[in-house]
Amino acid sequence: MSIVAILSQHSKESEVIAEHTATQLGYRLVLMDDLVKATADTFNTSKSDLSRALQDRTLRHRLFPKEKMKHIALLEQKLCELMTGNDLVFCGYLGYPIFHEVSHVLKVLVLLHHGYGAEPPFPTRSGNQVLKWFKQVYHAGMEDPNLYDLTLNLAHMDTKEGSDIILSTLQQKRFKPMTYSVNCMSNLELASRIKTALVDDVPDVEIKAHDGLVYLYSRALKKSQQKKALALKESVMRMEGVNYVEMCKDRTHFNSV
Amino acid sequence: MEPIELNTEILMVLGIIGLAVFLFIVEWIRVDMVAILMTVLLPVLSLVTPKEAFSGFSSNAVISIIAVIIIGAGLDKTGLINRVVTPVVRIAGNSASRVIIAMGATVAGISSFMQNIGAAALFLPAIRRVSSSMRLPLPQMLMPIGFCAILGGTLTLVGSSPLILLNDLLIPFNLKPFGLFDVTPIGAALVIGGIASFIVFGRLVLPKAAAGDPKAPQPTAATAYEDLGEVYELRTPPDFSAFRDPISVKHLRDTYHVNVVAFCGRDHLKMMTLPPDFEIRDNADLAVFGKKENVEAMAADYGMEIKEALKIFKDDFAQERFGILEAVVAPRSELIGKTLREVHFWEQYQVNPVALYRADQVFLSGLSSMVLRSGDSLVLEGGWDRFKILEEKHNFIFTTPVGEVMKPEKAMAAGLWFGVALIMIIVFKIQLSVSLMTGAFGMILFRVLTIDEAYQAVDWRTVFLLAGLIPLGIATQKSGAAGWIAQTILGMIGQVSPVGLLTAVALLATFFTLVISNVGATVLLVPLVVNMALASGTDPRMAALVVGLATSNSFILPTHQVNALYMGPGRYRSIDFMKAGGLMSVIFIVILIAMLVLFYGI
Numbered sequence: 004m005s006i007v008a009i010l011s012q013h014s015k016e017s018e019v020i021a022e023h024t025a026t027q028l029g030y031r032l033v034l035m036d037d038l039v040k041a042t043a044d045t046f047n048t049s050k051s052d053l054s055r056a057l058q059d060r061t062l063r064h065r066l067f068p069k070e071k072m073k074h075i076a077l078l079e080q081k082l083c084e085l086m087t088g089n090d091l092v093f094c095g096y097l098g099y100p101i102f103h104e105v106s107h108v109l110k111v112l113v114l115l116h117h118g119y120g121a122e123p124p125f126p127t128r129s130g131n132q133v134l135k136w137f138k139q140v141y142h143a144g145m146e147d148p149n150l151y152d153l154t155l156n157l158a159h160m161d162t163k164e165g166s167d168i169i170l171s172t173l174q175q176k177r178f179k180p181m182t183y184s185v186n187c188m189s190n191l192e193l194a195s196r197i198k199t200a201l202v203d204d205v206p207d208v209e210i211k212a213h214d215g216l217v218y219l220y221s222r223a224l225k226k227s228q229q230k231k232a233l234a235l236k237e238s239v240m241r242m243e244g245v246n247y248v249e250m251c252k253d254r255t256h257f258n259s260v
Numbered sequence: 261m262e263p264i265e266l267n268t269e270i271l272m273v274l275g276i277i278g279l280a281v282f283l284f285i286v287e288w289i290r291v292d293m294v295a296i297l298m299t300v301l302l303p304v305l306s307l308v309t310p311k312e313a314f315s316g317f318s319s320n321a322v323i324s325i326i327a328v329i330i331i332g333a334g335l336d337k338t339g340l341i342n343r344v345v346t347p348v349v350r351i352a353g354n355s356a357s358r359v360i361i362a363m364g365a366t367v368a369g370i371s372s373f374m375q376n377i378g379a380a381a382l383f384l385p386a387i388r389r390v391s392s393s394m395r396l397p398l399p400q401m402l403m404p405i406g407f408c409a410i411l412g413g414t415l416t417l418v419g420s421s422p423l424i425l426l427n428d429l430l431i432p433f434n435l436k437p438f439g440l441f442d443v444t445p446i447g448a449a450l451v452i453g454g455i456a457s458f459i460v461f462g463r464l465v466l467p468k469a470a471a472g473d474p475k476a477p478q479p480t481a482a483t484a485y486e487d488l489g490e491v492y493e494l495r496t497p498p499d500f501s502a503f504r505d506p507i508s509v510k511h512l513r514d515t516y517h518v519n520v521v522a523f524c525g526r527d528h529l530k531m532m533t534l535p536p537d538f539e540i541r542d543n544a545d546l547a548v549f550g551k552k553e554n555v556e557a558m559a560a561d562y563g564m565e566i567k568e569a570l571k572i573f574k575d576d577f578a579q580e581r582f583g584i585l586e587a588v589v590a591p592r593s594e595l596i597g598k599t600l601r602e603v604h605f606w607e608q609y610q611v612n613p614v615a616l617y618r619a620d621q622v623f624l625s626g627l628s629s630m631v632l633r634s635g636d637s638l639v640l641e642g643g644w645d646r647f648k649i650l651e652e653k654h655n656f657i658f659t660t661p662v663g664e665v666m667k668p669e670k671a672m673a674a675g676l677w678f679g680v681a682l683i684m685i686i687v688f689k690i691q692l693s694v695s696l697m698t699g700a701f702g703m704i705l706f707r708v709l710t711i712d713e714a715y716q717a718v719d720w721r722t723v724f725l726l727a728g729l730i731p732l733g734i735a736t737q738k739s740g741a742a743g744w745i746a747q748t749i750l751g752m753i754g755q756v757s758p759v760g761l762l763t764a765v766a767l768l769a770t771f772f773t774l775v776i777s778n779v780g781a782t783v784l785l786v787p788l789v790v791n792m793a794l795a796s797g798t799d800p801r802m803a804a805l806v807v808g809l810a811t812s813n814s815f816i817l818p819t820h821q822v823n824a825l826y827m828g829p830g831r832y833r834s835i836d837f838m839k840a841g842g843l844m845s846v847i848f849i850v851i852l853i854a855m856l857v858l859f860y861g862i
Contacts (some may be wrong), residue, residue, distance in 0.1 A: 122674060150839045215537075215539070216539065229529065232527075232529055233529045233531070236527075236529055236531065237531065240535060246506065246508065246537050247525075247538060247539040248525050249525050249526060249541075250529055251527070252527065
């Protein structure tokens with residue numbers, strides 16, 4: 004009843020590991036393409052638009068940043084929905100903030116570094132784009148090992164060994180769902196739903212949700228825009244599962260809730 | 261007349277009539293569904309041809325009903341009828357009797373060309389205003405005027421559905437149809453009689469104001485409902501949410517009968533309406549509505565501070581932005597049979613229900629889970645812009661004007677086409693349905709109302725009820741069932757004078773209209789009483805007319821739409837209707853028969 008999230012710029016190798024792990028565990032396997040397809044079906048959106056949102060900044064996204072934010076919000080919302088069932092192996096590069104909040108998700112980074120003194124591998128074009136995209140969207144280095152529970156370096160092992168390590172790590176008690184972590188998932192699901200609803204109006208909105216209490220923060224929403232803030236608050240109040248909404252006036256306030 | 265033998269066809273028709281009456285009474289399915297069942301069952305059993313089964317939809321009665329409703333909606337939309345109210349109120353002065361006479365006569369006049377419920381709803385806000393400004397008890401005004409709205413339906417042949425239907429039902433008997441104003445003398449006498457009965461006997465039959473409080477304050481739109489409470493401002497302490505389960509708006513309403521109507525949290529954004537599940541948090545300012553003792557109890561239990569006066573919310577509760585008013589669940593409301601929670605009332609409209617009046621009971625908690633009924637009176641709090649949106653859905657009739665989008669500039673056009681319809685009927689003797697539809701078409705053409713507004717205005721339930729029951733009348737006559745029943749009843753009661761027969765018909769129609777719809781009663785009884793009249797040597801047209809008029813004699817029970825509408829605001833109980841309605845019903849029949857004798861020489 005766990006979730007494994009495998010993030011990597013090396014899609015081919017990490018997908019092999021994910022597939023093997025899912026087969027051994029009998030879990031659902033969700034790759035980036037699967038996520039895009041599922042999101043397109045659920046929200047009646049174009050697959051090509053969603054795929055474009057997962058690329059590094061295109062000219063279109065420089066001109067229409069809201070569109071990219073909206074599509075990423077949809078993908079994250081779908082990911083949250085898929086996670087609620089647990090028993091999931093995800094492989095891709097989206098959704099890090101979501102996995103970070105849920106303690107029973109095993110976060111795995113797959114690298115391909117050849118070690119001390121060796122020349123670092125020439126980054127592939129697509130790999131480079133993934134790293135840039137991650138930095139741009141999540142403001143963090145994707146290959147920062149501090150963000151993960153487990154780092155696998157495929158320069159030192161093959162994919163099967165990597166999968167076996169994942170399987171044995173999953174036996175640890177902390178990667179079993181607990182009441183608190185399940186609660187966190189439903190809070191994240193609520194927050195992702197709200198974000199999808201608001202991102203058109205306030206692209207940089209950040210949301211925290213806890214048992215129906217929702218806290219919103221947006222740097223773009225100035226103090227003078229009280230009417231807009233109130234309208235946003237009221238629209239969130241109408242959403243299912245929301246019992247209270249507060250607009251945080253600054254980041255300090257938002258971080259403290 | 262040849263005696264009619266009971267045969268299979270007659271038995272089948274009698275069975276279907278019994279089924280229809282049974283379904284009308286038990287209300288397992290809606291009345292219009294019963295009517296549609298007839299249109300399907302009768303041709304299947306070969307009691308009518310398929311053409312006859314659906315002839316109702318092209319009948320003069322149905323077309324006339326549709327046209328009358330559209331015309332009424334057009335007159336309403338331009339405020340033409342509202343303009344009548346102000347001078348009437350001025351003429352009435354400050355005497356209760358004069359008010360009842362003036363408003364009763366006016367609503368009767370309007371009801372003669374509009375649906376009774378439309379006229380009654382139109383006058384409801386005016387009656388409330390007059391009642392509050394003149395400090396007259398509302399229950400003593402509403403019922404008399406409501407009865408006048410029903411009686412007004414007997415003034416012309418288009419005043420009520422049974423009368424509109426009458427001429428169509430006479431066709432199989434080759435009887436001369438009635439003219440538009442043929443019933444006016446009788447209707448006028450009924451209206452006068454009705455008003456006079458309340459002037460003379462009103463204090464005996466109408467509910468009195470509360471003892472020791474002869475001029476009990478009546479709720480108004482402008483002020484808070486004094487009998488329910490006032491608005492107070494409170495502040496929650498810093499540890500309000502600590503170590504306790506979340507406190508929601510619903511919890512406070514159910515526990516203390518206090519409604520949280522506004523909230524301002526740490527973000528200083530004021531929410532003026534709140535969903536039932538909204539959680540109250542620390543260091544927040546609330547505006548609550550409730551009785552003082554309840555608010556104090558709540559504040560004491562939760563350590564809230566009651567402020568001396570509204571501070572944060574002072575400007576927000578200015579009359580022009582937010583208010584409290586009463587809305588009556590309309591007879592055709594989609595909300596009937598559902599709860600506010602089921603229809604996601606707050607999510608749709610963002611107004612707070614504060615109380616629910618049903619008959620003489622008031623409910624202050626559990627409002628979201630109460631199944632709504634026609635005539636229930638909901639006290640709502642919210643912004644006037646939200647009330648406007650709510651009003652447009654036509655699920656409620658507001659007892660005070662919300663500020664409708666009227667078209668006063670189209671008043672002349674509405675009046676013109678109304679006049680055209682009347683001239684076509686009276687001067688050129690053109691058929692009722694054609695004349696009325698011309699008037700309706702003209703109003704739409706001149707944009708008094710749009711075609712979609714016209715469609716929305718039409719009460720399709722009544723249309724289907726009429727159209728569906730007409731074939732039942734055809735089957736009753738065609739099969740000989742009507743003749744057989746007539747002969748059987750006459751056989752039982754023996755020879756009676758025409759007055760005796762017509763009185764019996766009036767009583768029968770009064771009884772049937774209380775248990776099944778007035779249209780159902782008319783369709784079933786007209787063939788029957790015409791046959792009885794023919795067999796006993798009484799004028800069959802008069803017998804049919806008695807049915808058409810007596811089916812409006814629906815005062816004893818609050819089953820008539822007008823009575824159901826006024827029940828909530830008037831805080832009436834069924835016993836009030838039985839007392840006043842019982843007297844009214846007797847007076848109705850006496851005047852009806854007397855006028856037939858005097859005017860038609862039966």
